[in-house]
Amino acid sequence: MKDDLDTGAEKTWCPGCGNFGIMNAFRAAIGKLETKGVGRDRVVMSAGIGNHAKIFDYVNLSGVYSLHGRSMATIQGMKLANPDLKVVGFAGDGDALGEGIAHLIFAAKRNSDVTVVVHENGIYALTTGQRAPTSPRGYRGPSTPGGSVENPLNPLVLMLESGATFVARGYSGHVDQLADLMVAAIEHEGFSFVDVLQPCVIFNNRYEQLNEIVEPIDGPPMEFDEALAAARVEEPLRTGIFYRAERPSHEGALLGGRNPFKDHPTREARLTAVDDLLAKH
Amino acid sequence: MAVRVFTFLVGGKAGEGVKKAGSVAAELFASMGRRVFQMDDYQSLIRGGHNFSVVSTSAGAVDSHFMSADLVVALDARSYEVHRGHVRDGGTIVHNSDTVDGDGVGVAMTTEAEKLPNPELRVGVAAVSVLGAAIGLDREALARCVADGYGRDTERNVAYATAIYDAVSGKLGGRFSLGRGPGRLPILSGNQAIALGAAAAGLDLYLAYPMTPSSSLLHYLAAHERDLGVVTMHPESEIAVANIAVGAAFSGARVMVGTSGGGYALMEEALSLAGMTEAPLLTVLSSRPGPSTGVPTYTEQADLRFALGQGHGEFPRVVASPGSISEAFDLAAEMLDLVWRFQAVGILLTEKHLSESAATVEIDVDGAAWADPLIHGGGDYMRYRDTGSGVSPMLFPPSKGVVKWNSYEHDEAGITTEDGPTIAAMHDKRNRKGDAMVGYIRERRTVNRFGSSGPPIVTYGSTTMSVLEAVRAGGIEARVVQPVYLEPFPAWELESLRDERPVVVEQSSTGQFAALLREKCGIEPAAVVRRYDGRPFDPDELARELERSLG
Numbered sequence: 001m002k003d004d005l006d007t008g009a010e011k012t013w014c015p016g017c018g019n020f021g022i023m024n025a026f027r028a029a030i031g032k033l034e035t036k037g038v039g040r041d042r043v044v045m046s047a048g049i050g051n052h053a054k055i056f057d058y059v060n061l062s063g064v065y066s067l068h069g070r071s072m073a074t075i076q077g078m079k080l081a082n083p084d085l086k087v088v089g090f091a092g093d094g095d096a097l098g099e100g101i102a103h104l105i106f107a108a109k110r111n112s113d114v115t116v117v118v119h120e121n122g123i124y125a126l127t128t129g130q131r132a133p134t135s136p137r138g139y140r141g142p143s144t145p146g147g148s149v150e151n152p153l154n155p156l157v158l159m160l161e162s163g164a165t166f167v168a169r170g171y172s173g174h175v176d177q178l179a180d181l182m183v184a185a186i187e188h189e190g191f192s193f194v195d196v197l198q199p200c201v202i203f204n205n206r207y208e209q210l211n212e213i214v215e216p217i218d219g220p221p222m223e224f225d226e227a228l229a230a231a232r233v234e235e236p237l238r239t240g241i242f243y244r245a246e247r248p249s250h251e252g253a254l255l256g257g258r259n260p261f262k263d264h265p266t267r268e269a270r271l272t273a274v275d276d277l278l279a280k281h
Numbered sequence: 282m283a284v285r286v287f288t289f290l291v292g293g294k295a296g297e298g299v300k301k302a303g304s305v306a307a308e309l310f311a312s313m314g315r316r317v318f319q320m321d322d323y324q325s326l327i328r329g330g331h332n333f334s335v336v337s338t339s340a341g342a343v344d345s346h347f348m349s350a351d352l353v354v355a356l357d358a359r360s361y362e363v364h365r366g367h368v369r370d371g372g373t374i375v376h377n378s379d380t381v382d383g384d385g386v387g388v389a390m391t392t393e394a395e396k397l398p399n400p401e402l403r404v405g406v407a408a409v410s411v412l413g414a415a416i417g418l419d420r421e422a423l424a425r426c427v428a429d430g431y432g433r434d435t436e437r438n439v440a441y442a443t444a445i446y447d448a449v450s451g452k453l454g455g456r457f458s459l460g461r462g463p464g465r466l467p468i469l470s471g472n473q474a475i476a477l478g479a480a481a482a483g484l485d486l487y488l489a490y491p492m493t494p495s496s497s498l499l500h501y502l503a504a505h506e507r508d509l510g511v512v513t514m515h516p517e518s519e520i521a522v523a524n525i526a527v528g529a530a531f532s533g534a535r536v537m538v539g540t541s542g543g544g545y546a547l548m549e550e551a552l553s554l555a556g557m558t559e560a561p562l563l564t565v566l567s568s569r570p571g572p573s574t575g576v577p578t579y580t581e582q583a584d585l586r587f588a589l590g591q592g593h594g595e596f597p598r599v600v601a602s603p604g605s606i607s608e609a610f611d612l613a614a615e616m617l618d619l620v621w622r623f624q625a626v627g628i629l630l631t632e633k634h635l636s637e638s639a640a641t642v643e644i645d646v647d648g649a650a651w652a653d654p655l656i657h658g659g660g661d662y663m664r665y666r667d668t669g670s671g672v673s674p675m676l677f678p679p680s681k682g683v684v685k686w687n688s689y690e691h692d693e694a695g696i697t698t699e700d701g702p703t704i705a706a707m708h709d710k711r712n713r714k715g716d717a718m719v720g721y722i723r724e725r726r727t728v729n730r731f732g733s734s735g736p737p738i739v740t741y742g743s744t745t746m747s748v749l750e751a752v753r754a755g756g757i758e759a760r761v762v763q764p765v766y767l768e769p770f771p772a773w774e775l776e777s778l779r780d781e782r783p784v785v786v787e788q789s790s791t792g793q794f795a796a797l798l799r800e801k802c803g804i805e806p807a808a809v810v811r812r813y814d815g816r817p818f819d820p821d822e823l824a825r826e827l828e829r830s831l832g
Contacts, residue, residue, distance in 0.1 A: 044531075044532075056685070057696050065685070065697070073516075077524070077536075078529070080486065081485070081533060106521065267651045
């Protein structure tokens with residue numbers, strides 16, 4: 001295994017795929033975190049199912065290759081059991097905003113101290129191009145040849161309204177910015193959501209369009225209402241940190257400083273506790 | 282008059298404190314050193330309807346409630362109508378004369394309660410009072426019982442209880458004489474026993490979405506987080522529960538989840554995930570009548586096939602069902618150890634009749650198993666290293682070795698594969714692990730046997746309690762054979778029954794357990810005694826059926 005976090009597995013994304021940008025940004029982010037004292041063995045990852053998820057096979061970090069829509073739930077378990085870990089979950093837009101939307105919303109609602117990176121390409125690429133929850137009305141794909149008759153969800157608005165305390169948008173074509181966004185997201189204590197515009201060169205190639213309209217946010221993160229309004233703006237399509245707030249994380253509140261894995265009791269201590277409780281019956 | 286078993290039944294509307302009265306009665310009997318079994322019958326509502334609690338007690342063993350009672354207390358008219366037929370010879374029924382126009386002993390329980398605040402909630406105390414009078418407690422002993430049992434609003438509860446006591450003593454006082462038993466034992470419900478057993482084995486985290494009859498397992502562990510050191514979490518759905526659990530196991534926490542049939546259906550995909558990732562995952566499936574929403578607060582054993590067949594694809598799992606509340610403690614500990622020893626899925630299968638009934642228990646806390654995984658000893662790490670036993674050493678982050686758990690088929694490093702030989706090798710590895718688990722379980726106690734002579738009766742789970750009491754109450758000469766493990770199925774222990782044609786007793790309308798015995802051991806039962814009206818067997822009725830079937 002090379003030290004640049006590559007497992008050596010064959011890369012089966014198309015040349016030019018936005019997923020390369022996301023992976024490269026993530027690897028750069030790991031490097032930056034290491035210079036800040038966060039060792040790579042403390043960072044664990046998860047992915048759902050889809051083209052996005054192949055990042056799990058390519059990046060040499062510990063983690064769980066989860067189920068479609070479920071990486072947002074998996075990562076909360078990974079964190080709850082050992083809150084010392086930095087946990088990053090990758091999801092496609094189908095994963096995060098379709099199959100697993102309840103898990104995404106509740107992770108935000110709880111302010112679980114994990115980071116979710118959504119590969120937003122507006123379609124289901126691995127299964128050959130069906131519409132995703134972020135596809136525009138009228139989108140023609142194999143399951144909607146007459147044009148989708150549904151409006152898309154706005155992931156940033158959803159996350160802001162669900163209580164996420166770090167909401168950002170990135171672009172796979174701007175790798176340096178994306179790496180910095182990932183570092184900030186991972187360092188943030190609380191739920192971090194990074195929606196990444198990720199063109200699919202085969203089914204939904206938006207590179208030209210995005211290169212025209214994508215513009216970094218000029219300034220610091222906004223107040224909540226301003227961030228909500230900015231999140232709805234489609235042109236220019238802003239990238240950067242929209243919103244950041246400090247609120248107690250779910251794990252902090254639920255565990256009160258305990259670490260279930262590290263603080264696993266001795267058998268003796270636990271049997272004493274059971275004996276004492278049984279005596280009250 | 283002294284009887285082997287004394288049974289007390291209290292009935293009323295939901296919200297009147299019926300179940301609490303039953304628990305206080307159970308506590309009273311246990312404080313006399315007696316053995317106790319309490320069954321609560323309640324509906325899926327929180328106000329009105331009909332609830333009753335039956336508490337049977339003996340100085341010797343008692344494994345079930347009895348549906349014919351020595352003392353019935355009816356707080357409302359419906360209870361009087363329903364339960365007047367449940368009074369044994371020599372027994373008596375006492376009713377609330379404010380709500381019931383009935384024969385026999387009546388007391389104005391509501392009128393008396395209305396002299397104090399919260400009369401609707403207080404009425405249940407009258408039942409304890411009537412019981413106290415009937416078994417010859419003096420006023421002081423009753424006052425202590427009510428104070429300890431209810432633990433709040435003591436002055437008023439004791440005043441109320443004393444008033445009721447005074448009203449009935451003349452007609453009932455000391456009618457039943459109950460001797461002391463061998464010694465005080467704790468009272469646990471099945472769910473509490475499971476909770477304590479898992480805790481004794483080192484449980485770190487319990488996750489659940491409320492669903493009757495498993496909810497009290499969540500409530501108990503949540504209430505005692507500080508006492509036990511077990512973290513509890515109630516997430517947004519059963520799907521979340523199961524997937525969070527797999528993530529927690531990855532990070533090394535000993536985790537358990539619990540639910541009933543419908544919730545288990547939601548977890549099924551994640552169980553297959555646990556099978557493929559080789560996640561140690563202990564699940565508790567407490568059944569109620571199905572299919573679908575079914576009858577939420579009643580009991581049935583119709584999820585056996587469902588439990589055995591959970592999760593698409595092939596992966597080893599262990600399924601076991603406790604035959605008593607004491608056994609539930611041991612089994613929960615044993616199964617937490619098993620799932621961590623073999624990185625497998627475990628299903629502790631039970632049902633409402635065990636989960637939510639309560640009994641005096643004899644538990645050896647020091648004898649409980651302790652869950653300890655096989656940890657990587659050093660050198661290069663491969664999460665799915667193919668070993669002779671099929672069990673790969675574990676490692677938890679942070680670690681130098683990269684630990685990849687994968688829901689796809691994978692190579693030894695945990696990287697996705699579509700390579701033919703690797704796919705076959707990983708299937709073989711998991712199957713070999715399953716064989717190792719069977720080999721381990723085979724060395725242990727997998728079947729309980731009761732009685733040494735007579736024809737065989739085979740049963741499992743909570744029905745075991747009903748069968749044991751039926752055999753005892755009916756004076757039936759029979760051997761009771763109870764497999765605890767259902768997967769791997771202890772055919773090696775049961776094959777000899779093939780020649781004997783046992784009577785099978787279960788709470789499945791299609792006889793799932795009998796079919797399993799046939800499939801695994803070639804056993805052709807002489808009869809399959811089934812009850813599937815949502816109620817557990819009554820020992821006296823079951824005794825009569827067994828006598829007929831045993832011929």
